[in-house]
Amino acid sequence: MKIAILGFGVVGRGVYEICQNLSELEVVRILDLPSVGQVLPIVTFDYNEILEDEAVECVVECMGGLHPAKEFILAALEKGKHVVTSNKAVLAAYYDEFTALAAKKGLCLGIEAAVAGGVPYLAALRKAARVEPLSRVAGILNGTTNYILSRMAGEGSDFAVALKAAQELGYAEADPSADIDGIDVQNKTVLACAMGFGLAPAPADIPCFGIRTVSDQDVARARAKGRVIKLLGEGQLIEGRLFASVEPVLTPADSLEAAVPMNFNLATLEGASIGTLKFYGQGAGSLPTGNAVVQDLLDIAAGLPLCPPAGAKPTLDLTALSARWELRLAAAVADEAAALLGDAVALREEAGEAVVFETAEMAAAEFYAVRKQLQEKDAALFAARIL
Amino acid sequence: MKIAILGFGVVGRGVYEICQNLSELEVVRILDLPSVGQVLPIVTFDYNEILEDEAVECVVECMGGLHPAKEFILAALEKGKHVVTSNKAVLAAYYDEFTALAAKKGLCLGIEAAVAGGVPYLAALRKAARVEPLSRVAGILNGTTNYILSRMAGEGSDFAVALKAAQELGYAEADPSADIDGIDVQNKTVLACAMGFGLAPAPADIPCFGIRTVSDQDVARARAKGRVIKLLGEGQLIEGRLFASVEPVLTPADSLEAAVPMNFNLATLEGASIGTLKFYGQGAGSLPTGNAVVQDLLDIAAGLPLCPPAGAKPTLDLTALSARWELRLAAAVADEAAALLGDAVALREEAGEAVVFETAEMAAAEFYAVRKQLQEKDAALFAARIL
Numbered sequence: 001m002k003i004a005i006l007g008f009g010v011v012g013r014g015v016y017e018i019c020q021n022l023s024e025l026e027v028v029r030i031l032d033l034p035s036v037g038q039v040l041p042i043v044t045f046d047y048n049e050i051l052e053d054e055a056v057e058c059v060v061e062c063m064g065g066l067h068p069a070k071e072f073i074l075a076a077l078e079k080g081k082h083v084v085t086s087n088k089a090v091l092a093a094y095y096d097e098f099t100a101l102a103a104k105k106g107l108c109l110g111i112e113a114a115v116a117g118g119v120p121y122l123a124a125l126r127k128a129a130r131v132e133p134l135s136r137v138a139g140i141l142n143g144t145t146n147y148i149l150s151r152m153a154g155e156g157s158d159f160a161v162a163l164k165a166a167q168e169l170g171y172a173e174a175d176p177s178a179d180i181d182g183i184d185v186q187n188k189t190v191l192a193c194a195m196g197f198g199l200a201p202a203p204a205d206i207p208c209f210g211i212r213t214v215s216d217q218d219v220a221r222a223r224a225k226g227r228v229i230k231l232l233g234e235g236q237l238i239e240g241r242l243f244a245s246v247e248p249v250l251t252p253a254d255s256l257e258a259a260v261p262m263n264f265n266l267a268t269l270e271g272a273s274i275g276t277l278k279f280y281g282q283g284a285g286s287l288p289t290g291n292a293v294v295q296d297l298l299d300i301a302a303g304l305p306l307c308p309p310a311g312a313k314p315t316l317d318l319t320a321l322s323a324r325w326e327l328r329l330a331a332a333v334a335d336e337a338a339a340l341l342g343d344a345v346a347l348r349e350e351a352g353e354a355v356v357f358e359t360a361e362m363a364a365a366e367f368y369a370v371r372k373q374l375q376e377k378d379a380a381l382f383a384a385r386i387l
Numbered sequence: 388m389k390i391a392i393l394g395f396g397v398v399g400r401g402v403y404e405i406c407q408n409l410s411e412l413e414v415v416r417i418l419d420l421p422s423v424g425q426v427l428p429i430v431t432f433d434y435n436e437i438l439e440d441e442a443v444e445c446v447v448e449c450m451g452g453l454h455p456a457k458e459f460i461l462a463a464l465e466k467g468k469h470v471v472t473s474n475k476a477v478l479a480a481y482y483d484e485f486t487a488l489a490a491k492k493g494l495c496l497g498i499e500a501a502v503a504g505g506v507p508y509l510a511a512l513r514k515a516a517r518v519e520p521l522s523r524v525a526g527i528l529n530g531t532t533n534y535i536l537s538r539m540a541g542e543g544s545d546f547a548v549a550l551k552a553a554q555e556l557g558y559a560e561a562d563p564s565a566d567i568d569g570i571d572v573q574n575k576t577v578l579a580c581a582m583g584f585g586l587a588p589a590p591a592d593i594p595c596f597g598i599r600t601v602s603d604q605d606v607a608r609a610r611a612k613g614r615v616i617k618l619l620g621e622g623q624l625i626e627g628r629l630f631a632s633v634e635p636v637l638t639p640a641d642s643l644e645a646a647v648p649m650n651f652n653l654a655t656l657e658g659a660s661i662g663t664l665k666f667y668g669q670g671a672g673s674l675p676t677g678n679a680v681v682q683d684l685l686d687i688a689a690g691l692p693l694c695p696p697a698g699a700k701p702t703l704d705l706t707a708l709s710a711r712w713e714l715r716l717a718a719a720v721a722d723e724a725a726a727l728l729g730d731a732v733a734l735r736e737e738a739g740e741a742v743v744f745e746t747a748e749m750a751a752a753e754f755y756a757v758r759k760q761l762q763e764k765d766a767a768l769f770a771a772r773i774l
Contacts, residue, residue, distance in 0.1 A: 018518060018660055118661050120514065124507060131405060131681050256667060259646040273405055273674035274505050278667035280643060287660035294518050304691070 001301040004029035004050040006072055007063035008036070008043070011086045011113065014290025015060055015297075024301050025294065029056060047072060051079050058108075058300060060293055061085040070094050077101045077109075084110035084296045086289055092187035095200040099308065108306045110296025111195075115188045116141055118288025119281040120295065121267040125195040126308065128269055128277070136270035137196040138234035141188045143263030143283045144172045144179035145211050145231045149219075150261055153228055158216045171263050171284075182210035182231065182246040189233035189246055196269065197237055199313040201244055207318065207368045208246040213382045217351065218328060222250050222384075228258035229384060241317035243364060248384035250326060255387075256280075318365035325367050327357040329381035333374060340370045358386070388688040391416035391437040393459055394450035395423070395430070398473045398500065401677025402447055402684075411688050412681065416443060434459060438466050445495075445687060447680055448472040457481050464488045464496075471497035471683045473676055479574035482587040486695065495693045497683025498582075502575045503528055505675025506668040507682065508654040512582040513695065515656055515664070523657035524583040525621040528575045530650030530670045531559045531566040532598050532618045536606075537648055540615055545603045558650050558671075569597035569618065569633040576620035576633055583656065584624055586700040588631055594705065594755045595633040600769045604738065605715060609637050609771075615645035616771060628704035630751060635771035637713060642774075643667075705752035712754050714744040716761060716768035723764065727757045745773070 001024060005012045008030050019025045027042065034045045047068075050056055059076040061083060063069050069090040074097070076083050083102070085091060091098065091114050102109040112122050116139065128134060140146050144166055151162035163180070166172035178184045186208045194200035211231050222229050227250035235244040251257040256278055260266045265283030270276050282288035299306055324346070329337055334355035338345055344366075347358040359367065371383050388411060392399045395417050406412045414429065421432045434455075437443055446463040448470060450456050456477040461484070463470050470489070472478060478485065478501050489496040499509050503526065515521060527533050531553055538549035550567070553559035565571045573595045581587035598618050609616050614637035622631040638644040643665055647653045652670030657663050669675035686693055711733070716724055721742035725732055731753075734745035746754065758770050 014660070021519065119664060120511060123514075127507065127510075127682060127685075130685055131678055132408065254646060254648070256643060256646050259641060259643050261641070271678075273401070274678045275669045275672075275675050276667075277506060278665075280663075280665035280667070282662045285662075288662050291518055291658075291661045295514060298514075298517055 001057050001297065002026050002028045002055045003058045003060055003297060004031065004053070004056045006031040006047070006059060006061045008032045008039070009062065010286045011289045011293065012060070012062040014286035015062065015293045018287065018290050018294045022294070025297050029053060051075055056081060058082040058084060058297060060297070061087055062293070063087065064089070066090050066093060073098060074101060077105055077107055080105060080107065082108045082110070082300050084293055084300070086113035086293055088114040088184065088187040088191060092190035092200070092203045095190065095194055108300045110293070110300060110306055111191060112296045113289045113292035115191050116265045116267050116279070116281070117283040117285060118291050119265055119267060119279045119283060120292070121279050122191065122195045123295070124277065124279060125192065125269055126306070128271055128274055129196055132271045132273055133237065134196045134269055134271045136234070136236045136268065137192040138232055139192070139267030140230050140257060140260050140265055141233045141267060141283060142179055142185045142231060143265060144176065146260060146265070147171050147263040148180070149211065149214070149229055149231065152214070152216060152219045153223070156216055156220070159214055180210050180212045182208040185231060185233040185246045189235060189244055192233065193235040193242065193244055195308050197235060197242055197314055198308060198311060199242055199316070201242070201316045205316055206244045206246060209248065209371065209383060211248055213380050214248065215382065218382050221351065221356065225250070226253050227251060228253055230257050230260070236321055237314055238320040240314055241320035242314040243318060243321040244316060245364065248382070250384050250386045252387065318368065319363045321364040322361045323364060324361055324386040325359045325383055326386055327359070327371070327381065327383045328354050329374060330378045331355050333377045336377065337370070337374055340373060388444050388684065389413050389415045389442045390445045390447055390684060391418065391440070391443045393418040393434070393446060393448045395419045395426070396449065397673045398676045398680065399447070399449040401673035402449065402680045405674065405677050405681045409681070412684055416440060438462055443468060445469040445471060445684060447684070448474055449680070450474065451476070453477050453480060460485060461488060464492055464494055467492060467494065469495045469497070469687050471680055471687070473500035473680055475501040475571065475574040475578060479577040479587070479590045482577065482581055495687045497680070497687060497693055498578060499683045500676045500679035502578050503652045503654050503666070503668070504670040504672060505678050506652055506654060506666045506670060507679070508666050509578065509582045510682070511664065511666060512579065512656055513693070515658055515661055516583055519658045519660055521583045521624065521656055521658045523621070523623045523655065524579040525619055526579070526654030527617050527644060527647050527652055528620045528654060528670065529566055529572045529618060530652060531563065533647060533652070534558050534650040535567070536598065536601070536616055536618065539601070539603060539606045540610070543603055543607070546601055567597050567599045569595040572618060572620040572633045576622060576631055579620065580622040580629065580631055582695050584622060584629055584701055585695060585698060586629055586703070588629070588703045592703055593631045593633060596635065596758065596770060598635055600767050601635065602769065605769050608738065608743065610640070612637070613640050614638060615640050617644050617647070623708055624701055625707040627701055628707035629701040630705060630708040631703060632751065635769070637771050637773045639774065705755065706750045708751040709748045710751060711748055711773040712746045712770055713773055714746070714758070714768065714770045715741050717765045718742050720761060720764045724757070724761055727760060
């Protein structure tokens with residue numbers, strides 16, 4: 001199959017390199033920026049050349065960002081070309097539009113590389129969902145935040161030191177907001193829900209709380225309770241209603257999640273007959289992510305449809321889940337927190353200049369509303385669901 | 388697709404139950420023993436009825452054992468029917484014969500359920516090996532032994548108590564030899580090597596050491612060294628030579644392997660671009676294993692080939708791997724062990740009435756030869772590779 005790669009950065013180069021060893025795939029065009037220059041004879045700066053080239057059967061979009069990625073993907077599909085992309089942001093924002101056009105044109109949209117990098121998680125969701133409705137998709141889906149949390153848990157580093165180390169290793173960007181505020185996981189959770197449950201919620205409809213405010217005391221307190229803090233993206237189907245969230249969780253110290261080191265990912269699916277499956281590996285990087293792109297390309301070349309589950313879509317409903325949370329905030333806001341939580345306060349204790357609450361079981365929607373109100377009073381508050 | 392199930396025990400019933408909800412698959416015949424009786428109208432006691440029924444496109448063999456499973460599988464293929472089986476023993480013994488006949492007839496042989504039960508590990512190997520040669524397949528592939536080792540590590544139970552608990556829970560059979568002596572993992576390792584490297588070694592050619600002799604002191608000593616004992620089946624491709632083994636390993640206490648609880652499985656693959664992937668889930672049980680069978684059936688119904696990797700086969704060569712081992716044996720045999728190990732003794736220490744050695748890096752073939760000689764002197768010796 002002849003393919004064109006859009007964007008010759010980290011992922012695009014990985015795809016190109018892996019394809020050199022595969023007779024089934026031939027990279028015939030690469031779209032790059034004029035500022036970079038023509039490093040290979042097949043590089044072009046004009047997307048129209050690729051669109052008009054009828055030999056190109058599949059476009060691999062590795063540019064990132066919303067625009068012009070969205071327009072380029074739609075144009076490729078309109079021209080009858082399959083699309084494979086590693087771009088979780090554009091997929092989460094326009095998933096329904098892309099899949100509708102692909103279906104109308106009888107084309108494939110490959111998105112494996114957009115979630116958990118090299119870990120074949122979306123393919124596993126697609127396969128598992130053929131057999132039975134899934135009940136849960138969840139995971140440590142961001143290597144940057146897992147690296148930061150691992151450093152904090154392992155060496156007692158504070159957040160700023162761990163973030164700096166992540167940046168020096170190239171795991172975190174100069175502006176790390178998309179990672180540490182959970183936006184990247186939010187986009188991936190949209191796609192995991194789409195593949196597992198057939199519903200792609202709007203990213204903004206998934207409540208999202210990152211790890212920007214986690215302190216070394218929070219990490220130490222978790223350890224003392226036999227827990228480890230991890231950032232989890234999750235979707236649960238509960239009596240036909242879909243709960244979804246991105247937030248820190250306190251996972252038992254002997255869980256598989258707690259053992260995920262460095263910048264690795266671990267993604268979970270659950271179903272009635274299959275039970276719990278977990279998938280571990282590199283969630284980012286040139287070759288692992290390139291490998292995931294190539295898996296989609298080989299499936300498309302072999303004529304596999306790559307379809308997400310059809311059928312009735314669940315409704316997003318944040319009251320579907322009841323759980324317990326830990327909430328740490330400034331002592332000055334503690335009484336207001338207690339009042340807002342009301343009967344749901346199960347434990348309240350001093351922790352230096354902060355106060356820590358544990359809630360009783362309560363509806364997620366209710367806790368998130370309280371969290372939001374209190375964030376306006378204490379922007380440094382930390383909250384984590386207790387698993 | 389119309390299918391027939393051979394054997395209506397734990398796995399066969401799971402397959403039947405899951406198929407009831409899938410329009411793509413129809414169970415039209417079940418072969419059972421006359422002694423069981425005709426529990427369903429589609430039950431027959433005569434395999435010829437299934438062979439002669441042209442409507443049956445695929446035979447699902449869930450009888451277990453070598454005979455008549457082997458003859459039934461070959462007869463189904465001869466009659467032009469696809470075969471899916473969960474029977475690792477018959478697959479490991481006759482893999483080349485089955486795959487040659489299936490290829491000659493243009494038929495599929497589905498074996499997903501034979502390794503790691505519900506965990507989609509063989510499919511992952513097949514997909515990963517399309518992109519690049521794999522360098523390692525390995526795993527905790529037997530739930531019974533992992534349950535026993537988990538009980539011993541968690542509660543300090545001795546082996547007999549943990550085995551009895553496993554038997555009471557139905558995880559271990561009345562005669563547990565196939566599990567605790569590693570034979571089950573040996574068969575699964577054959578199949579993992581077949582799918583990952585294209586070579587199915589003869590089971591007997593894979594050195595195999597089980598957990599029958601592990602003592603509570605061995606477990607405690609491992610813990611003191613920051614390690615956990617797990618039974619690992621493994622294949623490694625080292626400069627074109629295939630190393631394979633089944634043996635206890637001392638894995639770091641913070642590794643994912645150490646965190647695998649109860650009767651769960653965790654299987655690993657490694658490749659140059661994909662890095663390390665790990666797959667976790669239920670390695671046995673009616674519905675998880677049935678689910679894996681059904682995944683193969685759905686792939687076959689969709690026209691997917693389920694082919695293992697083609698190309699040059701590696702050679703099995705047990706000198707390919709160098710590693711370090713721990714060896715615990717009776718004090719009376721210690722001097723002989725020291726003499727056999729020679730320069731490879733890195734550490735020797737008293738441990739009650741036993742002596743414990745740690746070796747320097749040495750060729751696996753060499754260590755296994757020493758282990759075999761010493762086993763004849765001390766049948767209760769314990770040996771584990773240090774990871």
